[in-house]
Amino acid sequence: MRTLLTYITVFPRRSAFVLIALLLAGVAEALSLTALLPLLSVAVGEADESSIGRFMVQNLQRIGIEPTIDIILMIIVSGMLIKGMILLLTNRQVGYTVAHVATALRLNLIKALLASRWQYYLRQPVGALANSVATEAYRAANGFEHSVDVLALSIVVLVHIIVALFISWQATIGSLLIGIILFFVLNRLVRATRRAGTKQTHLLRHLLSYLSDVLSSVKSLKAMARDNVADAILHDQSCQLEKATRKEVISRAALLALQEPILATLTASGLYLALVVWNLSLPEVMVMVFLLTRILGVLNKIQRRYQQLAVQESAYWALRTAFDEAQAAAERTTGTLAPTLQQGISLRHIAFDYDRKSIFNDLNIDIPIKTFTAVIGSSGVGKSTLLDLLCGLAEPKSGEILIDGVALHNIELRQWRHLIGYVSQDTVLLHDTILNNVLVGASALNSADAERALQQAGAWDFVNSFPEGLQTVVGERGGMLSGGQRQRIAIARALAHQPLLLLLDEPTSALDPESEKTICETLQRLARDYTIIAVSHQPAVINAADRVFILSNGQAELLTHTQNKNTH
């Protein structure tokens, strides 16, 4: 019930549309079948005493239609045709709505995740995210369909009951009692399905997070013949998932199989009472049988839909939890000022911790514009963290980052990031063309910008030598290119939008000396117009830089030229 109400409040307009459409179809069916049986029996002169039959005959006669057999049959057929038409339109609307709900859930989650704090994002397993976006969103959208269906069918059963009460209140009450007994007897199966659905959601998340981790490191695992370790764990998780799926299918099949015989037994008992114990007339019994089957048929349908909802709802709640958590971890954007970079960047007394691990305790760095600064230091000292602080992916515990004298927390963060070109330590390209890899996320740029950036990054010669040129597809994670080629494409990506500040994390670690020299010359040339900060261990980069900072003990020291020479 909670899921049903939540769906309706989250998607009120869509729910109302679908509900009305399903209701119209259901009510058309209820009226055409339930009300026309007594009408038919009145028309053929059977002793049907029901008020609704007489009421309908009188009304037909009032508008000049004599309720003969052929007219009545035509009315029944027309009623069913109208119902069919309404159902067709309804199903179309339901289809559109399910697709819309799935898309909305996906987009909301992706948006919330991308807007979350970097530290939060880092903790999210990629496979679980892929699972949320792909399978959970689809299952949750199906859950939406089932929940609206349950609601619409409940209203239809109410219409059936109201019409039926006019025909025979005893038969109606009897049907309802049987329906309620059936509902409680079989509800255990619905609960079992819900448990299986929740388990499936949980297991699928684990399985897919693990799978994506294994797939991203498959090369080294294969090379060491350790792929069987992954296989064993994946096999175990897949078996558990299979078990949960089996339970769900069994509960679903059991509900379907048990509904009919239990219904038949209860109906037969009712008939026995009616015919033998209460000695009711045959027309009365016929009406009673008809009502029993119709009302119980709809009640059964409700229970089956409810069971389907029970399987799918866990996907919705898992998705909702992921969305709420991502929203709670949204990046705080306190700043409103438009950024400029005409003087320089200063870090003043910066302290920064990861949980309880102190990385910086008193970091002071000045970076004038149009300079090439290299940052060195032993592994794990905090070089990448420094870049994270500069682009606002991490926030200092205390101290200030000043951009042209303005504190970064007073600057509009997205505008500041638009001024940055960033090359990360691990170059992972998209499985797409070189052109799209360079222009990704910058819709205002075109192939001329990509070509210029590739030339600046020293990548144009090899790109141009490919038969497909810019349209060459680079393979999964850029696997069809060498490490150095991938790195140069990543540098081109950072240069494509002509940023003012270039942040490079080990930009030449995968390059041969010749390519490294080209990149360093490029960086020196770019430093005439841009401000460049490069984290690196490579002597070539350190030599090319105008200034070198060494990080140690949570602080930074500017090396003199002689110290610089001595460090390598």
Ligand SMILES: Nc1ncnc2c1ncn2[C@@H]1O[C@H](COP(=O)(O)OP(=O)(O)OP(=O)(O)O)[C@@H](O)[C@H]1O
């Ligand atoms: N998201 C994180 N959560 C917790 N600790 C982290 C996180 N990222 C990095 N660290 C820790 O902070 C320290 C500094 O990490 P950082 O990546 O900045 O080092 P680095 O100097 O760039 O290292 P390397 O030269 O090896 O790339 C490391 O000890 C690392 O384990």
